[in-house]
Amino acid sequence: MSEDNKSQTQYKREPAVRLFAQELSQTTVAISKEQGEKADRFAPSYSYSPTGARINRVFIVGTLTEIDEIGGDSNFIKGRLVDATGAINIMAGQYQPEVSGILRRLSDKLPAFVAIVGKPNIYKPKDGGSYTSIRPESVQIVDQKAVEMFTAETAKRTVERISLLKKAVSDGNGSEDLKMVIAAYNPNIEDLKNMVRVAIGKIPPNTNNQTTTNGDGGGVKTQPPAPEKGVSKEAAKAELSKDQNVISAHILLKDMCTLSEDGSVGGSVFVDRIVQRKLASADTALTLIKSVMDQGLAYEPTMGRLKAVA
């Protein structure tokens, strides 16, 4: 297919980038379309992931763990896709009737392995924060083998991206895109490498490279990790108390959810309560909530509200 052909006749379909849920959920940089004479409303828009992937479309395989209808007229249907590294929300609206239908039919078959092709959607409310979800174009049930294949392929691609990123960080050269990514995310190469290690089951999630006796490789962590011998006691203690706060915050949220009418709790109310209970200060409360969510212990059923995962 020649380049000329492409630009003259039509826009070529954008490839679906392979990346893990964690990386996708941390993707916060979206480039708005170019303005000016050359502006073209059919030009694709792109997001940039922490490893520097330029994304218009994604392919991700994982476990669909929950499905919720959002809004009274069931205009939106929300799903949650979890892989070894993290989780990402799937939001299908009235303009994806087929996918919404598939998701609805899946809701009593959960959890299920699914392969999803879709476009990233980054929502940045005025009061801060950034929420990334996938607007699905296709959802298919797959088997565990497909999950393994996706993991293998995505790990390889992710390592390739990290490698390029590291080069660009160390020598300051690299494409404009990469420079922008570095400026936006200030990436920690070791954290990104750990994400791949987690994905292939070499280290358990959320433990910063500590070896633990936490039985399940890819699931939600239910107990604080037993620190490895090499780790200093201080660090282990800090890690432990941080984890305990996460657990306490989770229990607190669970209690609050049980008492609330719709089973969820407003974000700001929860922050107040966290501060009140001295689990975190007003400044660090959001970080704590984020850790709770990162560990899959809570999620946002609607923007600004939190719900505990039992």
Place this chain on the structure above:
Amino acid sequence: MRIKAVLDNGVEIRELLLDAEMTHQLTGINLEKAKEMAHEALDQGVVLTEFEGMITGKYFEVSGNNTGRYLIVKTITPVTITLNAAEIEAAVEVV
């Protein structure tokens, strides 16, 4: 009856065209069977849904003739990638 599909490796895409014979080979469904399915369900859409379920989100190796826009598929086979954690870990450590 034919299938138009997109093969996507995350870096680039190819639009595929499978003629009736290739479609039958890949899915086990020929025109007769497709008609039957549509008839039973009172909906032509079931055939497409069935194809989608068999093909999308899966890994294939494809060969064929590259024309202007479409790759006319001559062979299409499911591929299996095995997760080689040791190999990937080695690649991670090199970075």
